[in-house]
Amino acid sequence: MAPTRDRILDALQDVLLEDGPGGATLDAVAERAGVSKGGLLYHFRSKDDLFEGLLDRLDAGGAAADAQCPPDPDGAARWFLDGSQTADGPEERTLLAALRLLGTYPPASDRMARYLDDWAAGLRRAIGDPVTARLVQLVGDGLFLHALLGSGDTPLDARVKDAVRTLLDQA
Amino acid sequence: MAPTRDRILDALQDVLLEDGPGGATLDAVAERAGVSKGGLLYHFRSKDDLFEGLLDRLDAGGAAADAQCPPDPDGAARWFLDGSQTADGPEERTLLAALRLLGTYPPASDRMARYLDDWAAGLRRAIGDPVTARLVQLVGDGLFLHALLGSGDTPLDARVKDAVRTLLDQA
Protein backbone atom coordinates (compact mmCIF):
# COMPACT_ATOMS: atom_id res chain seq x y z
CA MET A 1 0.00 0.00 0.00
CA ALA A 2 1.17 3.52 -0.83
CA PRO A 3 2.43 5.69 2.03
CA THR A 4 -0.41 7.22 4.04
CA ARG A 5 0.57 10.73 3.13
CA ASP A 6 0.24 9.97 -0.58
CA ARG A 7 -3.02 8.15 -0.05
CA ILE A 8 -4.41 11.23 1.68
CA LEU A 9 -3.34 13.48 -1.18
CA ASP A 10 -4.92 11.03 -3.64
CA ALA A 11 -8.11 11.13 -1.63
CA LEU A 12 -8.07 14.91 -1.62
CA GLN A 13 -7.81 14.90 -5.40
CA ASP A 14 -10.68 12.47 -5.74
CA VAL A 15 -12.95 14.49 -3.50
CA LEU A 16 -11.95 17.77 -5.16
CA LEU A 17 -12.73 16.37 -8.60
CA GLU A 18 -16.02 14.79 -7.63
CA ASP A 19 -17.53 17.28 -5.24
CA GLY A 20 -15.55 20.48 -5.72
CA PRO A 21 -13.93 22.51 -2.97
CA GLY A 22 -17.15 22.56 -0.99
CA GLY A 23 -17.10 18.82 -0.62
CA ALA A 24 -13.45 18.67 0.34
CA THR A 25 -14.00 18.40 4.08
CA LEU A 26 -11.48 16.84 6.39
CA ASP A 27 -13.96 14.10 7.20
CA ALA A 28 -14.57 13.27 3.55
CA VAL A 29 -10.87 13.21 2.69
CA ALA A 30 -10.03 11.07 5.70
CA GLU A 31 -12.75 8.55 4.96
CA ARG A 32 -11.70 8.34 1.33
CA ALA A 33 -8.09 7.73 2.32
CA GLY A 34 -9.09 4.99 4.73
CA VAL A 35 -7.78 7.00 7.65
CA SER A 36 -9.46 8.64 10.61
CA LYS A 37 -9.65 12.40 10.86
CA GLY A 38 -7.09 12.35 13.63
CA GLY A 39 -4.78 10.33 11.41
CA LEU A 40 -5.16 12.84 8.62
CA LEU A 41 -4.36 15.73 10.94
CA TYR A 42 -1.25 13.95 12.06
CA HIS A 43 0.16 14.17 8.53
CA PHE A 44 -1.27 17.60 7.69
CA ARG A 45 -1.67 19.97 10.58
CA SER A 46 -4.51 21.95 9.03
CA LYS A 47 -6.67 22.11 5.97
CA ASP A 48 -4.43 24.75 4.43
CA ASP A 49 -1.46 22.53 5.05
CA LEU A 50 -3.28 19.80 3.15
CA PHE A 51 -3.88 22.13 0.19
CA GLU A 52 -0.25 23.15 0.28
CA GLY A 53 0.69 19.51 -0.02
CA LEU A 54 -1.37 19.20 -3.19
CA LEU A 55 0.25 22.28 -4.70
CA ASP A 56 3.70 20.88 -3.88
CA ARG A 57 2.79 17.73 -5.71
CA LEU A 58 1.78 19.89 -8.68
CA ASP A 59 5.16 21.63 -8.73
CA ALA A 60 6.91 18.31 -8.87
CA GLY A 61 4.75 17.34 -11.85
CA GLY A 62 5.58 20.60 -13.64
CA ALA A 63 9.29 20.09 -13.33
CA ALA A 64 8.93 16.51 -14.55
CA ALA A 65 6.85 17.62 -17.53
CA ASP A 66 9.41 20.17 -18.58
CA ALA A 67 12.08 17.47 -18.70
CA GLN A 68 10.00 15.47 -21.18
CA CYS A 69 9.65 18.20 -23.79
CA PRO A 70 11.22 17.26 -27.14
CA PRO A 71 14.08 19.56 -28.20
CA ASP A 72 12.90 20.20 -31.79
CA PRO A 73 10.27 22.89 -32.51
CA ASP A 74 7.69 20.66 -34.18
CA GLY A 75 7.96 17.94 -31.57
CA ALA A 76 7.77 20.45 -28.76
CA ALA A 77 4.65 22.10 -30.19
CA ARG A 78 2.96 18.77 -30.77
CA TRP A 79 3.84 17.66 -27.26
CA PHE A 80 2.55 20.87 -25.71
CA LEU A 81 -0.65 21.14 -27.74
CA ASP A 82 -1.63 17.54 -27.15
CA GLY A 83 -0.74 17.70 -23.49
CA SER A 84 -2.97 20.70 -23.00
CA GLN A 85 -6.11 18.70 -23.51
CA THR A 86 -5.57 15.36 -21.94
CA ALA A 87 -7.22 14.79 -18.62
CA ASP A 88 -5.85 11.32 -18.11
CA GLY A 89 -2.91 10.16 -16.09
CA PRO A 90 -2.04 10.97 -12.52
CA GLU A 91 -0.42 14.33 -13.21
CA GLU A 92 -3.36 15.77 -15.09
CA ARG A 93 -5.58 14.58 -12.29
CA THR A 94 -3.49 16.55 -9.82
CA LEU A 95 -3.71 19.60 -12.04
CA LEU A 96 -7.48 19.46 -12.44
CA ALA A 97 -7.86 19.01 -8.70
CA ALA A 98 -5.60 21.99 -7.98
CA LEU A 99 -7.71 24.10 -10.32
CA ARG A 100 -10.63 23.59 -8.01
CA LEU A 101 -8.75 25.45 -5.30
CA LEU A 102 -8.59 28.66 -7.30
CA GLY A 103 -11.28 30.70 -5.61
CA THR A 104 -11.05 28.88 -2.32
CA TYR A 105 -7.41 28.85 -1.36
CA PRO A 106 -5.80 32.18 -2.31
CA PRO A 107 -2.18 31.05 -2.81
CA ALA A 108 -3.37 28.64 -5.49
CA SER A 109 -3.41 31.34 -8.20
CA ASP A 110 0.28 32.10 -7.97
CA ARG A 111 1.27 28.47 -7.82
CA MET A 112 -0.86 27.66 -10.86
CA ALA A 113 0.61 30.54 -12.85
CA ARG A 114 4.09 29.29 -12.06
CA TYR A 115 3.06 25.81 -13.11
CA LEU A 116 1.83 26.98 -16.52
CA ASP A 117 5.11 28.81 -16.94
CA ASP A 118 7.11 25.68 -16.08
CA TRP A 119 5.27 23.76 -18.76
CA ALA A 120 6.05 26.40 -21.38
CA ALA A 121 9.75 26.55 -20.47
CA GLY A 122 10.53 23.64 -22.77
CA LEU A 123 8.57 25.36 -25.53
CA ARG A 124 10.66 28.50 -25.24
CA ARG A 125 13.80 26.39 -25.33
CA ALA A 126 12.81 24.47 -28.47
CA ILE A 127 11.33 27.36 -30.43
CA GLY A 128 13.75 30.15 -31.21
CA ASP A 129 11.34 33.01 -31.74
CA PRO A 130 9.80 34.03 -28.39
CA VAL A 131 6.68 35.47 -30.06
CA THR A 132 5.97 32.19 -31.82
CA ALA A 133 6.65 30.22 -28.67
CA ARG A 134 4.23 32.39 -26.74
CA LEU A 135 1.61 31.97 -29.46
CA VAL A 136 1.84 28.20 -29.27
CA GLN A 137 1.59 28.43 -25.51
CA LEU A 138 -1.51 30.61 -25.65
CA VAL A 139 -3.25 28.27 -28.08
CA GLY A 140 -2.41 25.38 -25.79
CA ASP A 141 -3.67 27.24 -22.78
CA GLY A 142 -6.86 28.08 -24.65
CA LEU A 143 -7.36 24.39 -25.41
CA PHE A 144 -6.68 23.69 -21.78
CA LEU A 145 -9.32 26.16 -20.68
CA HIS A 146 -11.91 24.52 -22.88
CA ALA A 147 -10.92 21.08 -21.64
CA LEU A 148 -11.35 22.46 -18.15
CA LEU A 149 -14.94 23.43 -18.86
CA GLY A 150 -15.69 19.97 -20.11
CA SER A 151 -15.72 20.28 -23.88
CA GLY A 152 -13.82 17.38 -25.38
CA ASP A 153 -11.44 17.38 -28.32
CA THR A 154 -13.11 18.50 -31.54
CA PRO A 155 -12.04 17.80 -35.14
CA LEU A 156 -11.75 21.56 -35.60
CA ASP A 157 -9.15 21.76 -32.85
CA ALA A 158 -7.07 19.09 -34.56
CA ARG A 159 -6.98 21.25 -37.68
CA VAL A 160 -6.00 24.27 -35.60
CA LYS A 161 -3.12 22.30 -34.14
CA ASP A 162 -1.93 21.41 -37.64
CA ALA A 163 -2.18 25.04 -38.67
CA VAL A 164 -0.09 26.14 -35.72
CA ARG A 165 2.60 23.64 -36.54
CA THR A 166 2.83 24.71 -40.19
CA LEU A 167 3.33 28.19 -38.76
CA LEU A 168 6.50 26.97 -37.11
CA ASP A 169 8.06 26.09 -40.44
CA GLN A 170 7.67 29.65 -41.67
CA ALA A 171 9.30 31.13 -38.58
CA MET B 1 -31.71 52.99 -5.66
CA ALA B 2 -31.32 49.95 -7.84
CA PRO B 3 -33.91 47.20 -7.52
CA THR B 4 -33.26 44.97 -4.54
CA ARG B 5 -32.76 41.93 -6.71
CA ASP B 6 -29.93 43.60 -8.62
CA ARG B 7 -28.38 44.90 -5.43
CA ILE B 8 -28.31 41.36 -4.08
CA LEU B 9 -26.62 40.05 -7.22
CA ASP B 10 -24.08 42.89 -7.01
CA ALA B 11 -23.41 41.94 -3.40
CA LEU B 12 -22.95 38.31 -4.38
CA GLN B 13 -20.34 39.34 -6.93
CA ASP B 14 -18.49 41.46 -4.42
CA VAL B 15 -18.37 38.71 -1.85
CA LEU B 16 -17.38 36.10 -4.43
CA LEU B 17 -14.51 38.26 -5.66
CA GLU B 18 -13.25 39.22 -2.23
CA ASP B 19 -13.66 36.04 -0.23
CA GLY B 20 -14.16 33.32 -2.82
CA PRO B 21 -16.98 30.77 -2.83
CA GLY B 22 -16.31 29.90 0.79
CA GLY B 23 -17.16 33.40 1.92
CA ALA B 24 -20.32 33.64 -0.13
CA THR B 25 -22.75 32.84 2.66
CA LEU B 26 -26.35 34.00 2.66
CA ASP B 27 -25.64 36.16 5.68
CA ALA B 28 -22.66 37.82 4.06
CA VAL B 29 -24.51 38.51 0.82
CA ALA B 30 -27.56 39.82 2.62
CA GLU B 31 -25.55 42.17 4.80
CA ARG B 32 -23.62 43.45 1.80
CA ALA B 33 -26.82 44.12 -0.08
CA GLY B 34 -28.34 45.99 2.86
CA VAL B 35 -31.07 43.39 3.20
CA SER B 36 -31.89 40.91 5.90
CA LYS B 37 -31.41 37.23 5.29
CA GLY B 38 -35.16 36.78 5.15
CA GLY B 39 -35.35 39.51 2.52
CA LEU B 40 -32.70 37.79 0.45
CA LEU B 41 -34.52 34.49 0.61
CA TYR B 42 -37.65 36.22 -0.54
CA HIS B 43 -35.98 37.13 -3.84
CA PHE B 44 -33.94 33.95 -4.22
CA ARG B 45 -35.46 30.84 -2.76
CA SER B 46 -32.19 29.07 -2.09
CA LYS B 47 -28.47 29.52 -2.42
CA ASP B 48 -28.49 27.62 -5.70
CA ASP B 49 -31.23 29.90 -6.95
CA LEU B 50 -28.99 32.84 -6.12
CA PHE B 51 -26.12 31.33 -8.12
CA GLU B 52 -28.47 30.71 -11.01
CA GLY B 53 -29.35 34.39 -10.96
CA LEU B 54 -25.70 35.30 -11.38
CA LEU B 55 -25.29 32.89 -14.29
CA ASP B 56 -28.36 34.37 -15.96
CA ARG B 57 -26.81 37.79 -15.68
CA LEU B 58 -23.69 36.38 -17.33
CA ASP B 59 -25.70 35.06 -20.28
CA ALA B 60 -27.20 38.46 -20.85
CA GLY B 61 -23.69 39.93 -20.92
CA GLY B 62 -22.54 37.33 -23.45
CA ALA B 63 -25.34 38.12 -25.84
CA ALA B 64 -24.64 41.84 -25.49
CA ALA B 65 -20.92 41.30 -26.15
CA ASP B 66 -21.63 39.37 -29.33
CA ALA B 67 -23.66 42.27 -30.68
CA GLN B 68 -20.67 44.60 -30.30
CA CYS B 69 -18.26 42.56 -32.40
CA PRO B 70 -17.02 44.44 -35.50
CA PRO B 71 -17.96 42.79 -38.80
CA ASP B 72 -14.51 42.91 -40.42
CA PRO B 73 -11.90 40.20 -39.66
CA ASP B 74 -9.16 42.50 -38.35
CA GLY B 75 -11.51 44.53 -36.20
CA ALA B 76 -13.15 41.40 -34.82
CA ALA B 77 -9.80 39.83 -33.92
CA ARG B 78 -8.58 43.01 -32.27
CA TRP B 79 -11.82 43.31 -30.35
CA PHE B 80 -11.72 39.73 -29.17
CA LEU B 81 -8.04 39.62 -28.25
CA ASP B 82 -8.17 42.85 -26.28
CA GLY B 83 -11.42 41.92 -24.60
CA SER B 84 -9.94 38.67 -23.38
CA GLN B 85 -7.68 40.40 -20.95
CA THR B 86 -9.59 43.28 -19.49
CA ALA B 87 -10.94 42.80 -16.00
CA ASP B 88 -12.65 46.15 -15.72
CA GLY B 89 -16.26 47.10 -16.20
CA PRO B 90 -19.38 45.52 -14.73
CA GLU B 91 -19.57 42.64 -17.19
CA GLU B 92 -16.05 41.44 -16.56
CA ARG B 93 -16.77 41.65 -12.87
CA THR B 94 -19.73 39.35 -13.34
CA LEU B 95 -17.57 36.97 -15.33
CA LEU B 96 -14.79 36.82 -12.75
CA ALA B 97 -17.34 36.26 -10.02
CA ALA B 98 -19.00 33.44 -11.98
CA LEU B 99 -15.61 31.80 -12.41
CA ARG B 100 -15.42 31.37 -8.68
CA LEU B 101 -18.43 29.10 -8.85
CA LEU B 102 -16.69 26.58 -11.04
CA GLY B 103 -15.85 23.91 -8.53
CA THR B 104 -18.62 24.81 -6.13
CA TYR B 105 -21.78 24.93 -8.18
CA PRO B 106 -21.73 22.13 -10.76
CA PRO B 107 -23.95 23.70 -13.48
CA ALA B 108 -21.52 26.61 -13.71
CA SER B 109 -19.17 24.70 -16.06
CA ASP B 110 -21.74 24.31 -18.80
CA ARG B 111 -22.95 27.86 -18.52
CA MET B 112 -19.40 29.18 -18.70
CA ALA B 113 -18.61 27.07 -21.75
CA ARG B 114 -21.68 28.44 -23.48
CA TYR B 115 -20.63 31.95 -22.55
CA LEU B 116 -17.19 31.52 -24.14
CA ASP B 117 -18.92 30.22 -27.23
CA ASP B 118 -21.25 33.22 -27.36
CA TRP B 119 -18.27 35.54 -27.31
CA ALA B 120 -16.65 33.72 -30.22
CA ALA B 121 -19.81 33.71 -32.32
CA GLY B 122 -18.99 37.15 -33.71
CA LEU B 123 -15.50 35.96 -34.50
CA ARG B 124 -16.81 33.07 -36.56
CA ARG B 125 -19.11 35.46 -38.38
CA ALA B 126 -16.37 37.95 -39.23
CA ILE B 127 -13.65 35.47 -40.14
CA GLY B 128 -14.45 33.23 -43.06
CA ASP B 129 -12.12 30.34 -42.35
CA PRO B 130 -13.38 28.39 -39.31
CA VAL B 131 -9.90 27.08 -38.50
CA THR B 132 -8.47 30.61 -38.34
CA ALA B 133 -11.42 31.82 -36.31
CA ARG B 134 -10.91 29.03 -33.82
CA LEU B 135 -7.20 29.81 -33.61
CA VAL B 136 -7.90 33.42 -32.75
CA GLN B 137 -10.41 32.28 -30.18
CA LEU B 138 -7.95 29.88 -28.56
CA VAL B 139 -5.25 32.54 -28.33
CA GLY B 140 -7.78 34.88 -26.74
CA ASP B 141 -8.89 32.21 -24.32
CA GLY B 142 -5.27 31.53 -23.46
CA LEU B 143 -4.76 35.21 -22.70
CA PHE B 144 -7.91 35.09 -20.66
CA LEU B 145 -6.63 32.17 -18.62
CA HIS B 146 -3.43 34.01 -17.80
CA ALA B 147 -5.34 37.15 -16.88
CA LEU B 148 -7.44 34.95 -14.62
CA LEU B 149 -4.38 33.78 -12.76
CA GLY B 150 -3.29 37.32 -12.17
CA SER B 151 -0.53 37.91 -14.70
CA GLY B 152 -1.06 41.28 -16.35
CA ASP B 153 -0.58 42.25 -19.96
CA THR B 154 2.98 41.76 -21.15
CA PRO B 155 4.77 43.39 -24.10
CA LEU B 156 5.29 39.92 -25.51
CA ASP B 157 1.54 39.34 -25.63
CA ALA B 158 1.09 42.55 -27.61
CA ARG B 159 3.49 41.20 -30.22
CA VAL B 160 1.62 37.91 -30.30
CA LYS B 161 -1.60 39.76 -30.97
CA ASP B 162 0.03 41.58 -33.87
CA ALA B 163 1.30 38.29 -35.24
CA VAL B 164 -2.15 36.74 -35.07
CA ARG B 165 -3.65 39.64 -36.96
CA THR B 166 -1.09 39.50 -39.76
CA LEU B 167 -2.08 35.85 -40.03
CA LEU B 168 -5.58 36.97 -40.93
CA ASP B 169 -4.35 38.76 -44.04
CA GLN B 170 -2.83 35.58 -45.36
CA ALA B 171 -6.02 33.59 -44.90
Add this chain to the structure above:
DNA sequence: CCTTGTGCACCGTCCGGACGGTCGACTACT
Protein backbone atom coordinates in the same frame (compact mmCIF):
# COMPACT_ATOMS: atom_id res chain seq x y z
C1' DC C 1 -63.89 59.41 3.42
C1' DC C 2 -62.83 55.70 5.84
C1' DT C 3 -62.30 51.00 6.84
C1' DT C 4 -61.56 46.42 5.74
C1' DG C 5 -59.03 43.18 3.20
C1' DT C 6 -55.38 41.27 0.28
C1' DG C 7 -50.84 40.52 -1.13
C1' DC C 8 -46.09 41.90 -1.72
C1' DA C 9 -41.59 43.07 0.32
C1' DC C 10 -39.03 42.46 4.07
C1' DC C 11 -37.51 41.37 8.79
C1' DG C 12 -35.34 38.66 12.91
C1' DT C 13 -35.03 34.39 15.25
C1' DC C 14 -34.39 29.73 15.62
C1' DC C 15 -32.62 24.98 14.69
C1' DG C 16 -30.48 20.83 12.80
C1' DG C 17 -26.45 19.67 10.90
C1' DA C 18 -21.84 19.97 9.30
C1' DC C 19 -17.28 21.69 9.69
C1' DG C 20 -12.37 22.45 11.42
C1' DG C 21 -9.72 21.30 14.99
C1' DT C 22 -8.27 19.25 19.86
C1' DC C 23 -7.30 15.59 22.97
C1' DG C 24 -6.34 11.51 25.49
C1' DA C 25 -5.96 6.71 24.69
C1' DC C 26 -4.36 2.83 22.15
C1' DT C 27 -1.12 0.06 19.08
C1' DA C 28 3.09 -1.53 16.97
C1' DC C 29 7.55 -1.25 16.10
C1' DT C 30 12.42 -0.32 17.85
Add this chain to the structure above:
DNA sequence: AGTAGTCGACCGTCCGGACGGTGCACAAGG
Protein backbone atom coordinates in the same frame (compact mmCIF):
# COMPACT_ATOMS: atom_id res chain seq x y z
C1' DA D 1 10.51 2.08 27.56
C1' DG D 2 9.86 5.23 24.03
C1' DT D 3 8.20 6.98 19.87
C1' DA D 4 5.70 7.30 15.41
C1' DG D 5 1.30 6.52 13.83
C1' DT D 6 -3.55 6.04 14.37
C1' DC D 7 -8.00 6.29 16.41
C1' DG D 8 -12.64 8.18 17.61
C1' DA D 9 -15.06 11.00 20.83
C1' DC D 10 -15.75 15.63 21.56
C1' DC D 11 -16.06 20.99 21.35
C1' DG D 12 -17.27 25.54 19.61
C1' DT D 13 -18.66 27.74 15.59
C1' DC D 14 -20.99 28.73 11.60
C1' DC D 15 -24.15 27.93 7.80
C1' DG D 16 -28.45 27.14 5.13
C1' DG D 17 -32.92 27.29 5.44
C1' DA D 18 -37.63 27.51 7.73
C1' DC D 19 -40.79 30.19 10.05
C1' DG D 20 -43.85 33.65 12.08
C1' DG D 21 -44.47 38.18 12.01
C1' DT D 22 -44.54 43.45 10.36
C1' DG D 23 -45.69 47.32 7.52
C1' DC D 24 -46.94 49.33 3.36
C1' DA D 25 -49.61 49.89 -0.98
C1' DC D 26 -53.78 49.65 -3.09
C1' DA D 27 -58.38 48.37 -4.13
C1' DA D 28 -63.29 47.31 -2.89
C1' DG D 29 -67.32 48.29 -0.06
C1' DG D 30 -70.04 51.04 2.82
